[in-house]
Amino acid sequence: MKKRSQRMALLQDLAQRKKREADQFLADSQARVTQGEATLKQLEQFLVEYQQQFQQQGQGGMAVGQMLASRAFIEKIESSIRQHRETMKTHAEQLRQVEQYWRQVYGHQCAMKNLTERALGQERSEAEKQLQKELDERSQRLRPPFI
Template identity: 45%
Template sequence: MKKRSKRLQVVLDLAERKRKQADQWLSQSQSRVQQGEATLEQLRSYNADYANSFYQVGASGISPGQIATHQAFMQKLSGAVQQQEKALQTDRAQLEKVKEYWQSAYQHFKAVEMLVDKLRREESLQAEKQLQKELDERSQLIRPPFI
């Protein structure tokens, strides 16, 4: 019969695979949030820059058509900012769920790893005891020459 630690090695391998997959998902989710934050910051910066440049140009006088074009563009830009904020909010919520999953997978892996290590130590101790027992039995079988 196989040792318990050997049988549980399969469970440990599966837990490790699950943990590594969770690591990848966590990394991807964090990257997605970072990219979303960077994109949102760029949109806000562009929005502010465009508004400031338009107001500077507008101080010298602009036509009603230019005002209408500016307002339409600013509305589209504001819509893009809102859309990015919603996407970022969704990405952050997903990141929290992925973190929970990663934590669960990591804890499971560590628990199985500790169990396998404990079983290996116990099996090693038992093997040492068995070896010592065999050595003791053999030493009793050998008769000294003076008897």
């Protein structure tokens, strides 16, 4: 049968793999949130610029059809921004859940590392005690002739 520390080392390896996967999940989730924020900022910037352009054109006069088309386009941009904000809420919630999962996995991995180290220490201590016991027994069997 394998030593306890060897069995624990296998479990620790599994915990490390799971943590690496959790690290990747966390990085992906953070990237989605960051990318979403950047996209939202771009959409809002585009909306502001288009509205300013629309106002400038409106001051100079424009055809009703062009005005209606521009207003419809602005409404589509605003709708896209609303949808994107909803998506951002979902991504933020997912990030929160992934962070919670990552903390659990990290804690488990640390616990497995500590248990493995403790098992190794215990085995070393037991080996040292056994060696000392053997040395004591030898020393008692091999007494010098002058005693």
